[in-house]
Amino acid sequence: MTLDLAVIGGTGLYQFPGLEDVERRTLDTPYGAPSGAVVLGRFRGRRLAFLARHGEDHTLAPHRVNYRANLWALHRLGARRVLGVNAVGGIRADMKPRALAVPDQIIDYTHGRISSYSDMEGVKVEHIDFSEPYGAALRADVLAAARRAGVAVVDGGCYGATQGPRLETRAEIARLRRDGCDLVGMTGMPEAALARELGIDYACLALVANWAAGCGDQAEISLEEIFANLAAATAEVPKIIAALLGD
Incomplete structure (x- = not known):
């Protein structure tokens, strides 16, 4: 059966509910080990692959994720x-906790991450067009699926990708706001660029876990609130996926 879609789960999404006929595939890649086994199964009659970005026990910090191996493994399996799916902080007023968004731009503030498949001895250097970092076709499909599923989703926005794993300072968020960022997260890059190098149609579904530092009306960021907000937002993801796959 053809692989219809692959989902990379972020913080709070370590397993995909509702998968049937599950098969776990552990792949060796030219770039080392992925974050864990790729879980293959059927969801509403369609073939789906799922990979927990941070590992199923959340043991990988954002800067330690082997993004190259993850994307290569999914591509190798036919994705x-x-x-x-990325947990983020909200900067713009409508990117409030528990909101879902499908961003259309990204600014990369990360450092020291291996960000290209060209970063190997003897490999031809590829200069990808990254003007539009997310695939237009999949973005449109995700937005249409959310509408069909009755899930409110913000269309567009700029994702600021920071190094982590610490949260940002108020001054850093103020800078991101001046730069035009609407969301802040730690895993958006280099994942999007690597997908483009492989020719994958890639989109981001951002789940707002908290207001970024200095935004909204909260004085302090509570981890308990973050996980409660993530749980509420994550519950909407299978509805969107079901509609995306034609349920």
């Missing part, structure tokens, strides 16, 4: 569409 041509990949939806990255």
